[in-house]
Structures are given as structure tokens and as C-alpha cells.
Amino acid sequence: MKKPLEKTLIILSILFGVYTILGQTDMLKMYNIPTTANxxxxxxNSKILVSNLVDYENGDFVCYGYKNEMLEKHIRIHRLLGKANDIIEIKDGILYLNEQDFDENMELQHFYSIDFEKFQELLSKGVITKDVQGFRKDGKMMVILLDKIAEQNGLSNLIKVEPKNQADNTIKEIYTQNWNMDNFGPLKVPQGKCFVIGDNRHNSEDSRYIGLINESDIVGTVVKKL
Known part of the structure; x- marks a missing residue:
């Protein structure tokens, strides 16, 4: 075997060993994204790099272990927006962290209720594509749109916001309050717990629906989107 080939194999073996160790210890691990929740x-279908060497702060995407009666433990990813003693409140679809509007400079997605004719117009202009998340209801199209796209097309007033005190049964079962995904809280996060939420606010199974997560279940912070 020629020496250059030997050196190449040695280097590859070392790199593979380092990658394996990093992955097994969660020092640096790659995950595929199978959901639109964020x-x-x-x-x-994108990829992310996650590390447990980086401290997480509110606003960071974190990975955490989760399981319930139907699903074995698996890794989920959401944005961290509440640690111990933080106060979370969602009012008319806007999230407030410790009474400050956290969503003000965020790029988010919500459901919008638009006329079918307008929906077809947006399709023809290429503003949205045929694979957009949505469904038809009561003669309208309920469509997930980027808030900035909605604003650019004069649709901001058509955002679908659940009215206050219209309880979501799943949320009520967890928090024993008449809350829903758009009007939630105020809730003070207890010690050892965290509140996580998806940027796709109307299509994300997050702390609103699964409860607060254990801080000890967080396995790392997203450090790179690939």
C-alpha cells in the first residue's frame, strides 16, 4: 500500500472517530428536520448542528427529548422562550416574554383566512405555491403564510386568531385554564421547567399543547443551520 493512501486512511479513521465521539456525547450532532413546526x-428537510457545549438563552432553538403514551422518546426542536421565573403570555397571537413583545422583530407564520379567488390570484402570481399548507373552510382558504408575505399583499387583517376565553380542550387539560394557542397565560415558568414554541405558530405541537418541558431533557442548542 502506498504511503499517501495509508495517510489518507489514517486521517479518515481519525476524523470518523472524532465525529463518532462528538455525536455520542452530544458535543456536536447533526439532525434532519422532518417537520414544518419551526x-x-x-x-x-433541512439539517442542523446541535451542541451541548453552548449555553442556551431565550430565543435559541433547542433540542430536547420527549415522549408520551403514544410515542417513544425522540428528539424535538423548538425555540426556547421561557426559563425558570420567566412570565409567558400570548395575547391575540403575539407572544410577550416578561411583558415585552418578543414577536416584534420575528419572522413567523400563521393561518390566514382568505377568499378562494384571492388564493388563486396569489398562486398565479407565484406568491404562494401549490404545496402551501392549508385547507378550504366555509368558502374560504385557511392558509399558512409568512406574516411578511401577508403584509406585503394586504392580508394582515385576515390573520386567524382564536378569540380570548375560547378554550382549547387540549390546552385546558394541561393548564386547567380557558386558554388557546393565540390567547395563553400569563404563566410563570417554575424551576426546572422551560417553555418552548414553534415559529409556525398555528402548526406546532409545542409547550402550549404538550406542557412545559423539563430543563434536564434539553440535549443541546442549535448552533448551525445547514
Whole structure:
């Protein structure tokens, strides 16, 4: 075997060993994204690098272990928006962290209720594509749109916001309050717990629906989107 080939194999073996160790210890690990829950922040079918060496702060995407009666433990990814003693409140679809509007400079997605004719117009202009998330209801199209796209097309007033005190049964079962995904809280995060939420606010199974997560279940912070 020629020496250059020997050196190449040695280097590859070392790199593979380092990568394996990093992955097994969660020092640096790659994950594929199978969900739209965090769009536009993290795209469906994209990849991310996660590390447990980086401290997480409110606003960071974190990975955490989750399981329930139907699903074995698996890794989920959401944006961290509440640690111990933080106060979370969502009012008319806007999230407030410690009474400050956290959503003001965020790029988010919500459901919008638009006329079918307008929907067809947006399709023809290429503003949205045929694979857009949505469905037809009562003669309208309920469509997930980027808030900035909605604003650019004069649709901001058509955002679908659940009225206050219209309880979501799943949320009520967890928090024993008449809350829903758009009007939630105020809630003070207890010690050892965290509140996580998806950027795709109307299509994300996050702390609103699964409860607060254990801080000890967080396995790392997203450090790179690929």
C-alpha cells in the first residue's frame, strides 16, 4: 500500500472517530428536520448542528427529548422562550416574554383566512405555491403564510386568531385554564421547567399543547443551520 493512501486512511479513521465521539456525547450532532413546526426559522428537510457545549438563552432553538403514551422518546426542536421565573403570555397571537413583545422583530407564520379567488390570484402570481399548507373552510382558504408575505399583499387583517376565553380542550387539560394557542397565560415558568414554541405558530405541537418541558431533557442548542 502506498504511503499517501495509508495517510489518507489514517486521517479518515481519525476524523470518523472524532465525529463518532462528538455525536455520542452530544458535543456536536447533526439532525434532519422532518417537520414544518419551526418554519420559517428552520426549514422542512433541512439539517442542523446541535451542541451541548453552548449555553442556551431565550430565543435559541433547542433540542430536547420527549415522549408520551403514544410515542417513544425522540428528539424535538423548538425555540426556547421561557426559563425558570420567566412570565409567558400570548395575547391575540403575539407572544410577550416578561411583558415585552418578543414577536416584534420575528419572522413567523400563521393561518390566514382568505377568499378562494384571492388564493388563486396569489398562486398565479407565484406568491404562494401549490404545496402551501392549508385547507378550504366555509368558502374560504385557511392558509399558512409568512406574516411578511401577508403584509406585503394586504392580508394582515385576515390573520386567524382564536378569540380570548375560547378554550382549547387540549390546552385546558394541561393548564386547567380557558386558554388557546393565540390567547395563553400569563404563566410563570417554575424551576426546572422551560417553555418552548414553534415559529409556525398555528402548526406546532409545542409547550402550549404538550406542557412545559423539563430543563434536564434539553440535549443541546442549535448552533448551525445547514
Amino acid at each position: 418554519e420559517p426559522g428552520i426549514k422542512l
